[in-house]
Amino acid sequence: MDTATHITMGIALGGIATLDPTVATSSTVATAVMFGTVIGSQIPDIDTVLKLRNNAIYIRHHRGITHSIPAVLLWPIVLSGIIFLFFPSVPFSTLWLWTFLAVFLHVFVDIFNAYGTQALRPFSKKWVAIGVINTFDWVIFLTHLVGIFLWYFGAEPGPLFIGMYCALVFYYLVRFAQKLVIHYKIKKLIPDVTNMIIAPTMGFTSWRLAIVSKQRFYVGRAENGKVEILDEFLRKKLPKSDVISAAKVDPNLSAFLSFSPLYRWVIEEYNDHYEVRFIDLRYRSNDYYPFVAVVKLDEELNILSSYTGWIFSEEKLKEKLKWT
Structure with missing residues (x-):
């Protein structure tokens, strides 16, 4: 899910935590737990900073190890320990429990996106992507905002957010049903x-x-x-050629191939260079396929430039590759 939705989920979980007698009877505990649920709902996406290095590293690792089983167990301990330094009177077990639930909820809801996560690591590096909820879903986000609004104006947060999540479970089931109907129609058509x-x-x-x-x-x-x-x-089988072998060495193309499950490829030969392009077919937008990996090689198959990521015009792609 997107950052804003994860934040609202952290706040909602902090509201549900008021059903815990330890939290309900102490404003200090409630404050500490709210810090835990809000920060815990964000911490798995700390790997977003990898984008500052380059797209290849980001694509290969985003929602990878930070969303894995060891991370889900480790993040709550680290966060609870840090928060406990500022709230030493708060029962550590209570702080850890609600922080753990926030981290777990983050990873769990990300599984339902098309992007998915490597949530089964270290047992499997397979991307788990159920694909029934968009990365930003306005129904889920607005439902959380309404819940937070009602809480602000005096509604009891525990029952409010429990009821809200029961309604969202039904919403998820509707999305599953929609996808199953489309699956059936595709099988009939093709x-x-x-x-x-x-x-x-x-x-x-x-x-x-x-x-x-x-x-x-x-x-x-x-x-x-x-x-x-x-x-x-x-469908064309990827040829076993020197051009392809040389292009696959490039980190950008390697990252693309590690992430994209469905793509087509194009090899163009020019007077003084080759262009190898892999095009992800999942993201068609306005007659264009914006998620690509492109490698430019000279006649001796040395890599001149490359790019992977989202690009929405050939002009921008040339800028990225520093072509003239």
């Missing part, structure tokens, strides 16, 4: 489908589609339950 990615958008009835059949890739959308194919490409 009988030889071998894989499909059905990803939510900010629109409640709008989904992005990336589909693999035995011979083709299909890219489309589902609007109000109606499936529409927008692009299709022949």
Whole structure:
């Protein structure tokens, strides 16, 4: 989920914590626990700072080790220890419990995004991405804002947020049902489908589609339950060539391949260089595929420049690659 939603979830969990008698009877404990739930709801995304280095490192590691099983166990201990230094009278076990729940909730809700997490590490590096909730979901965010607003004006936070989360469970079930209907319609439309990615958008009835059949890739959308194919490409096996082998050494392309499960590739040969481009098919936007990895090599297959990440025009891509 996005940062703003994670913050509101931390506040909501702090409100639920008031059902704990230890928290309810002490404003000091309540304050410390609120710090724990709000910070705990954010801490797994500390790896966002990796973007300051470069996109390749960020793509390869974001929502990786910081969202893993060891991290979920370690973050609450570290955060509770730091907060305890400022609130030494607070029972450490209470502070740890609610901080742990905040960290766990963060990782748990991220699993339902299309981006997903490596939540099963160290047992598996597989990306767990159920793909029924968009990274920013306005229903979830506004529901939390309304709950916080009602709390501010005197509503009992414990029952309020428990009821709110029960309603959101139903919302999640509706999203699962929507995805299942689209899955069924795709199977009916393309009988030889071998894989499909059905990803939510900010629109409640709008989904992005990336589909693999035995011979083709299909890219489309589902609007109000109606499936529409927008692009299709022949599946071509990646050749075993010196150009591809040289390009794969590049960290940007390597990071892209470690993250993207569905892509097509293009090799262009020019007078004095080669261009190898990998295009993620999951993110079609305004007739453009903005998530790419591009490697430029000279005639001796030395890497001249490369880029991976989000780019929305060829002009911007050339700037990134410092092409003239």
